[in-house]
Amino acid sequence: MSKKKTTEPVGCLAVLLKLVGIDLGRIPTDKTLPFHLRDNFLSPAELSFYHVLLQSIRGEYTVCSKVNLSDVFFVSRPNENQGYRNKIDRKHVDFLLCDSKTMQPLLGIELDDASHAKKKRQERDQFVDQVFAAAGLPILHVPATRGYNVSELSEIIRSSLQSKKTVPRTPRVLNGERFCPKCQIPMVQRIASKGMKKGQSFWGCANYPECRETVWGDDSSAV
Known part of the structure; x- marks a missing residue:
């Protein structure tokens, strides 16, 4: 009597990967990955x-x-x-x-x-x-x-x-909208969730966290 072959459930991601020729069951182990430490990191x-x-x-x-x-x-x-x-x-x-x-x-x-x-x-x-x-x-x-x-x-x-330039920190205000002094894009109004100013309103750059320019309350100067 032959034994019934059993298979483990296959996730949706595995099925999709197989459709494009990637079999998760054939991923090489750490010992077979083709990576080696370079000897010339610095010339x-x-x-x-x-x-x-x-x-x-x-x-x-x-x-x-x-x-x-x-x-x-x-x-x-x-x-x-x-x-x-x-x-x-x-x-x-x-x-x-x-x-x-x-x-x-x-x-x-x-x-x-x-x-x-x-x-x-x-x-x-x-x-x-x-x-x-x-x-x-x-x-x-x-x-x-x-x-x-x-x-x-x-x-x-x-x-x-x-010679390092100092970026002006005064935001431009146009039609009631504040623009980041660094990125020149509209700032977003947020509420501080922690720190000494927790609960206070401030304006932050939409590029956060890459840009951390902020303007607190209705003040027109960035801090």
């Missing part, structure tokens, strides 16, 4: 500059490397500007100096090697520079060399940090 030139950079900032800032631009910047009105979002999605900045307490980005640093002399790379660099300028975040280009002057680099970084 020799980037690693050399990284250590010089640490000496130059003397522990005043936190250094992040190979940061995706979409982790630093956001696109206002994303439904209308999806193309711009796509243009930064696969681009990164070599190094990013951040405030050690808040991790707020302060300065982008690009290490320019011989590849930056190519026309396509120059076009890419020009666009990245425009992105940083539009967001009011300075970017510094450092030519890649075999040696660096720590004191000179420190002074250049300090000068670049001083």
Whole structure:
């Protein structure tokens, strides 16, 4: 007498995936996944500059490397500007100096090697520079060399940090509607759910949490 073959219930997602050729029962285990640790996260030139950079900032800032631009910047009105979002999605900045307490980005640093002399790379660099300028975040280009002057680099970084633009924090009011001073889009009225101002009304940017601009009550100045 043959035994009746039993099968486990299959979820709707599994059924849909099978229709497009994906069988959940055939997903490889961790031991067979084709992933390996890269040995060249930083190139020799980037690693050399990284250590010089640490000496130059003397522990005043936190250094992040190979940061995706979409982790630093956001696109206002994303439904209308999806193309711009796509243009930064696969681009990164070599190094990013951040405030050690808040991790707020302060300065982008690009290490320019011989590849930056190519026309396509120059076009890419020009666009990245425009992105940083539009967001009011300075970017510094450092030519890649075999040696660096720590004191000179420190002074250049300090000068670049001083060039950081301050975004005006006074919201524009038009026909009774407040516009975010940072994103220039209409703000949304909300009620604080916690903190010392719990229960109070305030205006917040519709791009929250990417933008945290707020205006409390009927005040016309952002805090």
